[in-house]
Amino acid sequence: MTTPMFVVDSFTNKAFSGNPAAVCLIESYIDQHDPNVENFLSYPSTLLQKIAKEMNLSETAFVWPKKIRDIQGDLSSSTTHYDLRWFTPTVEVPLCGHATLATANVLFKELAKNLKPEDKPDTLYFNTLSGELTVKLIDDRGTLQMNFPKGNPVKSILSDKEKQALCDAFHIPNDGIVDTHYCSITKKFVVEVRDSLIVKNLKPQFSTIMSNTYGSANVRGVIITTRASIADPEEQSFDFISRYFAPWVGIDEDPVTGSAHCVLAVYWSHKLGKKNHRALQASERGGILGVTLDEGEGRVLLQGTAVNVLQGVIHL
Secondary structure, eight states: OEEEEEEEEESOSSTTSSEEEEEEEOHHHHHHHOTTOOOGGGSOSHHHHHHHHHHTSSOEEEEEEEEEEOTTSOEEEEEEEEEEEEEOSSOEESOOHHHHHHHHHHHHHHHHHHSOGGGOOSEEEEEETTEEEEEEEOSTTOOEEEEEEOOOEEEOOOOHHHHHHHHHHHTOOTTOEEEEEEETTTTEEEEEESOHHHHHTOOOOHHHHHHSOOTTOOOSEEEEEEEOOTTSTTTTTOSEEEEEEEGGGTEEEESSOHHHHHHHHHHHHHHHTOSEEEEEEOSSSOEEEEEEEETTTTEEEEEEOEEEEEEEEEEO
């Protein structure tokens, strides 16, 4: 049988930039092979992992609509509530921003084809391994706002030997590190460096990055970040820039990373004394995010747009 597949560029308004993610609408396959499934989050991962490896993008999202039983006892698929899972080519991950944005972009556009205007939702609810996430369509330009849990970066003290190893692994000047923090929720290590040239000129050695120690932290990703330069026309409209590396989960460098900004929202809010930011992820493909910290609710609002660049089917 065939199952619909999409490739979507997230955190961009033009194709071939931002961060590409695959989105698999797995409902028809599940309904045919396992019609009694009630919770997709516990569905065996073997096939899903094989599909993600075949797609070979940083993440493949699998989305399955929740089932609604009417008063006659008949089941139908929800148009607002879904189970959502994310896989790299090698492992399942508990949270992924750009693949969530991609999934919402696909669903909003597919729903627009099949529903009357008055029936179209403006908010989607996703049940995930990180709890419930919501994505809201906030304007007629297709801007989406994701509501994610905030990170908890705390200061991490490295030994001189560890700091030097970190500099060597990323090609950071010996005096280039300003601060280091660790987020135990996301297992992301934050490295603030002196200026944006350092961020843009990083030359990561991935085997060394993985073999390094980061204090006592159990690291699964490294964020290199700095304040945006007001002297650089490319950066003047941004508050901070970053790059993200996660070879531990099969992603050498992720082009644009929503989950990393759940950590950076907290880090830069405390540093800059503000809650609303405009962020640039300075990878080769590049990506732009609106980032708002809601400290009271413990949430981060991430805003961005996405472009569907490919649509087809996968034969299962």
